[in-house]
Amino acid sequence: MIYDKNISKTLEQGDILKNIPKITPNQINFDHIKDYWKNTFQSSHKLPTKGTFQVKPILSNGVILSQSCDIRPGFSILFAELTNIPENKISSNLKKRIRNIKKIIRDDTRIHYFPTDNEIELFKEPKLLDFKSLYFIPFEFFQDNIQNFFVGRLKSNALKVLIEKISRFFTRLAYEDVMFLSGDEISQYLNELSEEERIIAENTVNKFNE
Amino acid sequence: MTEVQSVLFDEDLLKETSQSLLNAYSNYEIYEENQFIDDTTPFDFETSSPIKDFFNFIGIILNKLVNSIKEIYFNIKEILPEFFDIFIESILLYSKSKETKNKILFNFKQIYDIFQFFGLEEIYPKTFDKINASMQWKICSPDFITQDFLKSYKNSLLSNTSKDLISSIDDLISILLIFEKEKRNNIKLEKDILKILN
Numbered sequence: 281m282i283y284d285k286n287i288s289k290t291l292e293q294g295d296i297l298k299n300i301p302k303i304t305p306n307q308i309n310f311d312h313i314k315d316y317w318k319n320t321f322q323s324s325h326k327l328p329t330k331g332t333f334q335v336k337p338i339l340s341n342g343v344i345l346s347q348s349c350d351i352r353p354g355f356s357i358l359f360a361e362l363t364n365i366p367e368n369k370i371s372s373n374l375k376k377r378i379r380n381i382k383k384i385i386r387d388d389t390r391i392h393y394f395p396t397d398n399e400i401e402l403f404k405e406p407k408l409l410d411f412k413s414l415y416f417i418p419f420e421f422f423q424d425n426i427q428n429f430f431v432g433r434l435k436s437n438a439l440k441v442l443i444e445k446i447s448r449f450f451t452r453l454a455y456e457d458v459m460f461l462s463g464d465e466i467s468q469y470l471n472e473l474s475e476e477e478r479i480i481a482e483n484t485v486n487k488f489n490e
Numbered sequence: 491m492t493e494v495q496s497v498l499f500d501e502d503l504l505k506e507t508s509q510s511l512l513n514a515y516s517n518y519e520i521y522e523e524n525q526f527i528d529d530t531t532p533f534d535f536e537t538s539s540p541i542k543d544f545f546n547f548i549g550i551i552l553n554k555l556v557n558s559i560k561e562i563y564f565n566i567k568e569i570l571p572e573f574f575d576i577f578i579e580s581i582l583l584y585s586k587s588k589e590t591k592n593k594i595l596f597n598f599k600q601i602y603d604i605f606q607f608f609g610l611e612e613i614y615p616k617t618f619d620k621i622n623a624s625m626q627w628k629i630c631s632p633d634f635i636t637q638d639f640l641k642s643y644k645n646s647l648l649s650n651t652s653k654d655l656i657s658s659i660d661d662l663i664s665i666l667l668i669f670e671k672e673k674r675n676n677i678k679l680e681k682d683i684l685k686i687l688n
Binding site: 306307309336337339363365366369370371383384387388391408410412413 | 626627628661664665668671672675676679680682683684686687
């Protein structure tokens with residue numbers, strides 16, 4: 281419903297592309313870079329040695345987050361990765377499924393929901409957009425080549441929702457929920473957290489009590 | 491030594507078999523002699539007998555058969571690494587096809603163990619490179635081969651092993667590390683998603 285499948289000659293914000301190379305710090309051996317950098321700094325009296333590092337791009341599907349006016353030669357396009365929903369986690373109960381989809385779209389800042397479309401191979405199953413999995417690809421990679429990667433374009437109203445979520449993700453405020461709780465609520469809340477999360481929440485409580 | 495090798499080249503076993511044959515013949519000879527003394531009057535006869543020739547004949551045939559099997563086995567051993575490479579490539583191509591995507595039933599170590607039973611000792615660098623590329627292009631899962639296996643295989647190599655092989659193994663280990671990091675990120679994402687979906 282929300283996808284325009286006509287292959288475009290240009291790229292715009294909200295376009296969905298498949299089989300693109302994802303390169304993030306994970307795909308580079310940063311331990312090597314760290315050693316090389318440290319050694320170079322420490323030998324300031326010598327000329328630095330040549331630094332060459334391996335990169336291993338991984339196959340990925342993504343959605344363009346860059347504003348359309350920034351998608352031009354000489355610039356890199358920002359993508360967020362499309363990922364599969366964990367297997368068997370989408371409820372078969374229709375009411376629950378609809379409730380969950382609404383929660384993702386309206387409440388969650390990290391992920392966005394892309395529904396199924398039986399006419400598009402990539403969307404035979406619904407997908408999630410992960411705003412924390414971001415990467416850049418140079419514009420030139422797609423020049424004269426878009427048809428090999430283009431899946432679809434978000435229609436206008438769906439694009440507006442995506443734009444609003446992009447804005448929310450990058451401007452969201454980080455805070456601990458525990459500061460709005462009191463008494464038994466705090467104990468109950470702390471009991472439900474993982475070890476790591478509990479330590480952070482307890483530190484917040486202690487800071488407020490100082 | 492592989493299981494097959496240990497049977498083919500067990501000299502003690504071969505000696506034992508020959509000895510058993512010889513004992514069987516000796517016992518038969520004694521029995522025949524006793525029968526002959528009992529049943530007939532003594533007269534001059536030839537020292538060679540058809541039965542002795544028959545046993546000799548069996549011994550020669552067996553010897554030739556074992557040597558032929560050894561030769562065939564050596565030839566098979568020489569082409570095993572190439573055959574293993576083709577087999578792994580076939581599995582990866584099977585996994586690449588849309589209909590059978592990511593449906594490999596065996597992992598690398600299981601396949602390697604079978605080939606090792608028949609004498610595989612060497613894995614070509616190109617085999618590791620094919621797995622590496624397949625992982626990058628999500629043709630096969632990072633679970634297909636483990637870091638533990640790669641490190642253990644690398645440690646078993648001789649000191650004069652080619653740099654290409656070491657480099658291919660290290661390369662594959664590095665991509666497995668990349669996928670490990672991705673997996674850790676994905677686990678965190680999954681937890682967040684499950685909080686919403688439950």
